[in-house]
Each structure stands twice: as C-alpha cells, then as structure tokens.
Amino acid sequence: MLQRPNLLVTFIFWSSWTLNGVVSGPQTNLLHIGCSPFYEHVLSNFSTFSENINTTFREIRDEIVTQNKYFATAQQGNGDNPVSTLFQCRNYLSIPDCVACFDVASVQIRNCSVGAHGARVVYDGCFLRYETSAFFDQTTASFNNAGSCGGSLANTGEASTFTSSAQELLMKLQTTTPKISGFSAAMKTIVPNDNGTTIYAFAQCIETISESGCSSCLNAASSNMPTCLPSTDGRAYADGCFMRFSTSSFFPDNQTIDITPLKKQGSSKKGSIIGGAVGGVAFLLVLLALLAWIRRPKTPMQVPRGELTGASKLARPVTYSYKDLKFATKNFSEENKVGEGGFGAVYKGTLKNGKVVAIKKLNFRQFTRMEEDFESEVMLISNVHHLNLVRLLGCCSNGHKRILVYEYMKNKSLDNFLFGKKKGSLSWKQRCSIILGTAKGLAYLHEEFHIRIIHRDIKTNNILLDDNLQPKIADFGLARLLPEDKSHLSTKFAGTLGYTAPEYLIQGQLSEKADVYSYGVVVLEIVSGRQSNELIIHGDAEGEFLVQKAWKLYQRGMHLELVDNTLDPTEYDAEEAKKIIEIGLLCTQASTEARPMMSEVIALLQNKDLLENMKPTMPILIETN
Numbered sequence: 114m115l116q117r118p119n120l121l122v123t124f125i126f127w128s129s130w131t132l133n134g135v136v137s138g139p140q141t142n143l144l145h146i147g148c149s150p151f152y153e154h155v156l157s158n159f160s161t162f163s164e165n166i167n168t169t170f171r172e173i174r175d176e177i178v179t180q181n182k183y184f185a186t187a188q189q190g191n192g193d194n195p196v197s198t199l200f201q202c203r204n205y206l207s208i209p210d211c212v213a214c215f216d217v218a219s220v221q222i223r224n225c226s227v228g229a230h231g232a233r234v235v236y237d238g239c240f241l242r243y244e245t246s247a248f249f250d251q252t253t254a255s256f257n258n259a260g261s262c263g264g265s266l267a268n269t270g271e272a273s274t275f276t277s278s279a280q281e282l283l284m285k286l287q288t289t290t291p292k293i294s295g296f297s298a299a300m301k302t303i304v305p306n307d308n309g310t311t312i313y314a315f316a317q318c319i320e321t322i323s324e325s326g327c328s329s330c331l332n333a334a335s336s337n338m339p340t341c342l343p344s345t346d347g348r349a350y351a352d353g354c355f356m357r358f359s360t361s362s363f364f365p366d367n368q369t370i371d372i373t374p375l376k377k378q379g380s381s382k383k384g385s386i387i388g389g390a391v392g393g394v395a396f397l398l399v400l401l402a403l404l405a406w407i408r409r410p411k412t413p414m415q416v417p418r419g420e421l422t423g424a425s426k427l428a429r430p431v432t433y434s435y436k437d438l439k440f441a442t443k444n445f446s447e448e449n450k451v452g453e454g455g456f457g458a459v460y461k462g463t464l465k466n467g468k469v470v471a472i473k474k475l476n477f478r479q480f481t482r483m484e485e486d487f488e489s490e491v492m493l494i495s496n497v498h499h500l501n502l503v504r505l506l507g508c509c510s511n512g513h514k515r516i517l518v519y520e521y522m523k524n525k526s527l528d529n530f531l532f533g534k535k536k537g538s539l540s541w542k543q544r545c546s547i548i549l550g551t552a553k554g555l556a557y558l559h560e561e562f563h564i565r566i567i568h569r570d571i572k573t574n575n576i577l578l579d580d581n582l583q584p585k586i587a588d589f590g591l592a593r594l595l596p597e598d599k600s601h602l603s604t605k606f607a608g609t610l611g612y613t614a615p616e617y618l619i620q621g622q623l624s625e626k627a628d629v630y631s632y633g634v635v636v637l638e639i640v641s642g643r644q645s646n647e648l649i650i651h652g653d654a655e656g657e658f659l660v661q662k663a664w665k666l667y668q669r670g671m672h673l674e675l676v677d678n679t680l681d682p683t684e685y686d687a688e689e690a691k692k693i694i695e696i697g698l699l700c701t702q703a704s705t706e707a708r709p710m711m712s713e714v715i716a717l718l719q720n721k722d723l724l725e726n727m728k729p730t731m732p733i734l735i736e737t738n
C-alpha cells in the first residue's frame with residue numbers, strides 16, 4: 114500500500130445551524146469537505162479509479178442496509194488504482210436515516226475534482242472518506258482539531274455554570290467513550306439553577322482504531338471545544354473521531370448511557386499526619402527509609418498487566434551488534450559517558466550511518482527476570498510511540514550484557530534546567546509546555562497504551578528535553594524488568610526519596626497514582642525551581658520540604674510565593690501560576706483516590722476553569738504544629 118503524507122486541502126463550511134433541535138432525520142448538515150491533492154504517478158487510469166470508488170460505495174451501502182451497521186469499510190484495486198473507503202453514521206440515527214445520510218455524502222464527495230486522490234465529508238449525522246492508501250488506523254494524521262462553534266451564547270448570567278457543566282460533561286465523554294465497545298456514547302446533563310437547561314453531548318470513534326487511538330483522538334478534538342463555550346453548540350472532529358454538544362437534543366433520550374460519574378473530589382479531608390516538629394523531618398526521612406526497607410512487600414506487588422494478546426502484532430525492535438555499539442561509543446569510553454541512571458550508565462554513540470544515539474548499558478545484577486523476559490519487554494517498550502516518550506530504537510544482547518539504544522537528546526534532562534548549570538533559563542511558557550507534555554506522556558503510559566505501564570521513577574532527571582525543549586520521559590518500562598520482590602527504591606533510594614508516593618514508599622502499594630504523585634512533585638519543582646528533597650529555609654523560620662511548603666502557602670492563599678523568583682513576574686499570569694500549583698497539590702494528596710488520573714490532569718491543565726470546584730486535600734508528611 115502506498116504511504117504518502119496526507120496533504121489535504123480543506124474547506125470548512127460554516128453552515129447556519131437551522132437544524133438544531135432535530136432529533137431524528139439523517140442530519141445532513143455539512144460540517145467539512147476536504148480533497149486530497151492529485152499525485153501524478155499513483156493512478157494509471159482515472160476511469161478504473163472512479164469505478165473502484167463506486168464499487169466500494171456500493172459494498173458499503175449494501176452492508177449498512179442488509180446488516181444494520183453503522184460502520185463499514187471497503188477496499189478495491191490491487192496495486193493499481195487502489196481505493197480504501199470508510200463510512201460511519203452516528204449510532205443514534207435509525208438505519209434508514211443512516212442510509213439517507215450516506216446517499217447525500219456519496220454524492221457530495223464527488224465535488225472534489227476527478228483527479229483527487231482522496232476526499233472526505235463530515236456531517237452531523239455521518240462521515241465518509243476514501244483515499245488511495247489505507248488510512249483506517251489514522252486518528253489525527255490529516256485533519257486534526259477541526260471544529261466549529263454555533264448557536265447563541267448561553268445566558269450571560271449563567272455562563273460560568275453553563276461552561277463548567279459542559280466541560281465536565283465533555284471530559285466525561287472523552288474518558289468514557291474509548292472504554293465502551295463500539296466507541297460511541299451519548300450523554301446529557303442538566304445545568305444547575307438554569308431553568309432546566311440541558312446539555313446533550315455525543316462522541317464517537319471509528320471502529321478500526323485502538324482504545325488508545327480513540328482516546329488520543331478525542332483528546333485532540335476536545336481540546337478545541339472549550340473555545341466554543343459558552344456557545345450553545347460545538348462540534349470537533351479528526352480522522353478518527355467526532356464530538357458534539359448542544360443545548361438542543363439531537364439524539365433521542367433513550368440513547369444516553371449511564372456511567373458512574375468520575376470520582377474527582379477528594380472525600381478524605383483528614384489526610385494522614387505523620388511527624389512532629391520540623392527539626393524531626395530529616396530524622397523522619399531516615400525513618401521512612403528504614404520503614405520502606407523493612408516493609409518491602411514479600412509477596413509480589415500487584416502490577417496490573419494488560420493482556421498480551423496483541424503481542425504477536427508488535428513490531429520487533431532492531432538488534433544491534435555489540436561490535437557496532439562498542440565502536441559507536443569508543444569502547445564505552447568515559448568521554449562518551451553522558452550519565453549514570455538507576456538502571457546503568459548511558460553513553461552517547463555515533464552509529465556507522467552517522468546517527469547519534471543514546472546507549473544504555475543495563476546494570477545486569479539488578480535484573481533477574483532478564484533472561485526470559487528481556488526480549489518481550491524490549492519489544493513492548495520499543496512499540497511505545499508517543500511524542501513525549503523517549504523512543505527505544507533497539508537492543509543488543511551479548512553474553513550477559515544487555516544494552517538498549519535510544520534516541521539521543523542533546524539537551525539532556527530537566528534537572529539541568531531547573532537546578533543545574535542552566536538554572537533559570539526556562540521561561541514560564543516553556544515550563545508550562547513541559548508540564549503539559551509530561552502529563553501527556555504519562556497519560557499515554559497509564560491509559561492509552563494497550564498495556565498499562567507504571568513508570569515508578571518519575572523525576573526531573575528522567576524527563577529529557579528535545580531540541581525544542583519539549584519533554585520526553587525516559588526509562589519507562591524498565592521497572593518491569595526488575596525482580597518482583599525488589600523495587601528500584603532499594604538501590605537508588607536517596608535520589609528518588611522526594612518523589613516517591615508515600616503509600617508506595619511505606620507499604621509498597623503500587624498503582625498509577627504513585628506516578629501521579631511523583632508528577633505532582635515535578636510540577637511543583639518546575640514552578641518553584643526548587644528541589645523536592647531540599648529543606649527550604651526562610652529567614653529564621655524552620656525549614657520545610659517543597660510539598661509541605663506548597664501546601665502551607667496554599668492554605669494561607671499565598672501559594673504565588675512559591676513561583677521561582679528568577680522568573681519575571683510580568684512574564685506569567687498570577688491566576689494561571691496559582692492554578693498550576695493547585696494541580697500539583699491535587700496530584701500529591703495523601704489519598705490515592707483523591708489524586709486525579711493523568712488524563713484528568715491534562716484536562717485540568719488545558720482548561721483551568723475546571724479547577725473551580727476541586728480543592729486539594731492535605732498531602733502526607735505535614736507536621737502538626
């Protein structure tokens with residue numbers, strides 16, 4: 114199959130919204146039409162191509178009519194003049210309405226010129242697209258974040274309640290839809306104290322993408338929606354998904370699904386209190402270290418592992434020869450060494466083809482599951498692709514040696530920029546973008562990749578920065594190679610102390626919320642430019658650690674004081690800075706249930722109004738007086 118970049122010419126139609134309130138009918142209100150440009154050498158015969166298009170359309174229509182389907186794909190043409198076609202109706206339409214929408218779409222799509230190599234039309238009611246190359250797995254590849262707002266503005270008096278109700282509903286849809294089989298969900302909510310105003314919302318993904326694909330598509334699409342609010346109508350769509358909200362009901366009432374609302378508010382107001390006077394805090398850390406050592410779980414930790422049924426479909430990582438890697442790193446010379454991580458030394462290497470890579474020599478003694486699992490784990494990790502995660506390019510096994518080859522980041526890690534040589538060089542905007550990017554990388558590991566990966570060691574020196582200072586999380590997945598009765602904590606204890614969630618540190622309870630905690634600490638570090646495990650001493654007051662300090666300032670409404678004083682106060686918005694600190698505190702709450710999921714963190718970061726009714730509860734490790 115031909116793989117070309119999908120350069121698409123896009124027209125967006127700002128239709129009038131006269132169809133609001135239409136519950137039934139094919140909903141052929143056109144939202145978008147796009148045509149792929151013409152590429153000379155792909156098609157040899159336009160009439161065959163057109164015939165192939167027609168054949169796929171016929172097959173799809175038949176499938177909808179005879180099998181009562183809302184989603185269908187078809188392909189024609191082997192090698193010559195190939196066509197791939199995809200069609201989807203909103204699941205709340207009746208089958209006759211779905212067919213009617215298809216009939217409108219299959220005519221309208223011909224408005225693209227004969228030579229166009231692809232075309233797509235998006236309606237309220239359905240979506241039709243064809244291309245010369247297969248695109249069924251695309252989520253946001255060619256038309257991302259397209260959307261439109263409509264309707265009137267909500268009653269201004271109630272605008273903020275309206276907006277927050279709508280945002281909450283959209284967020285719920287965004288997190289729920291990928292988990293529902295068929296990837297389609299309709300929900301509604303009544304706006305409080307607004308004369309019964311109801312918001313209806315619907316989300317849908319194409320059925321040929323994965324749960325994670327659906328999730329990232331809706332995430333991209335919905336990030337466009339808040340700009341519509343407080344408009345009473347909004348739509349967003351991309352290659353793999355569609356989302357809409359409106360104050361008029363556009364689907365029958367019996368279509369809504371009932372989900373238990375996401376539990377967001379922390380119910381625990383107490384939070385455990387450990388420790389006494391501040392002078393005792395250093396002692397406390399030692400005590401905790403000891404506790405952790407003694408109470409290491411004897412039984413295997415409950416690490417949720419997804420099914421590995423998809424493993425056969427995973428691509429194999431590249432295998433490098435030991436000789437080549439030795440050559441690339443000048444025999445693993447000190448001069449090429451760029452770091453020493455928890456899992457072994459990292460070297461900068463230049464491969465024979467000139468490509469610069471980071472080569473990590475794993476410290477074998479720590480790994481006992483190596484022999485059996487190394488290959489399958491490496492295969493798994495090398496199939497994790499995300500903008501905010503460091504790519505594993507391949508591996509090498511030589512005798513007892515195990516080596517991993519990663520993409521190289523010449524800017525090294527975030528700690529350099531916060532506490533090291535480059536301290537004070539990050540602008541506020543750059544810091545915000547690192548906070549968001551890191552959240553996206555973690556959300557992918559926790560919620561989107563088909564196997565849940567808990568990092569267990571999120572900290573600023575595991576967050577690398579690329580040439581554009583975008584964050585990329587390193588070392589994920591490696592903790593899975595560690596023997597089950599031994600956490601990384603026992604080896605690199607002191608370094609990660611300030612980052613580790615108390616329940617993991619003390620009881621060995623591991624869940625993705627442990628990463629959320631560490632992430633919260635990183636957020637506070639980025640904002641403050643201070644290290645989490647350093648005592649902050651202010652005047653002759655007693656010293657405090659970062660999380661404590663942040664919490665106490667927050668309680669007094671003075672958390673803006675935490676912001677790094679190397680930042681120019683005109684550079685950032687005080688309200689925004691406060692909210693980011695509050696998000697950091699939400700993540701470091703003592704109660705794991707009260708901490709948000711990473712996808713919720715992303716939603717909060719992108720849309721800080723959502724914070725309105727979320728108040729952080731106390732983190733652990735707060736002294737009593």
Ligand SMILES: *[C@@H]1O[C@H](CO)[C@@H](O)[C@H](O)[C@H]1NC(C)=O
Binds near residue numbers: 159
């Ligand atoms: C295209 O294909 C059709 C049917 O196979 C054939 O009749 C026609 O001559 C072809 N045209 C060209 C330009 O090759």
Ligand SMILES: *[C@@H]1O[C@H](CO)[C@@H](O)[C@H](O)[C@H]1NC(C)=O
Binds near residue numbers: 160163164
């Ligand atoms: C494909 O269908 C369209 C519309 O029905 C028609 O105009 C066109 O001639 C058909 N193409 C071929 C090659 O049959």
Ligand SMILES: *[C@@H]1O[C@H](CO)[C@@H](O)[C@H](O)[C@H]1NC(C)=O
Binds near residue numbers: 146224
């Ligand atoms: C499609 O083409 C027809 C005929 O050229 C034209 O009347 C119609 O407005 C076009 N529709 C769109 C949406 O461009």
Ligand SMILES: *[C@@H]1O[C@H](CO)[C@@H](O)[C@H](O)[C@H]1NC(C)=O
Binds near residue numbers: 268270271306307308
């Ligand atoms: C609710 O309805 C009453 C009576 O129609 C009106 O006076 C009031 O302004 C409405 N409130 C809102 C929030 O729309």
Ligand SMILES: *[C@@H]1O[C@H](CO)[C@@H](O)[C@H](O)[C@H]1NC(C)=O
Binds near residue numbers: 365367368
């Ligand atoms: C919803 O109600 C309509 C009639 O109003 C009925 O035809 C349809 O089967 C119902 N759908 C479901 C899923 O209950």
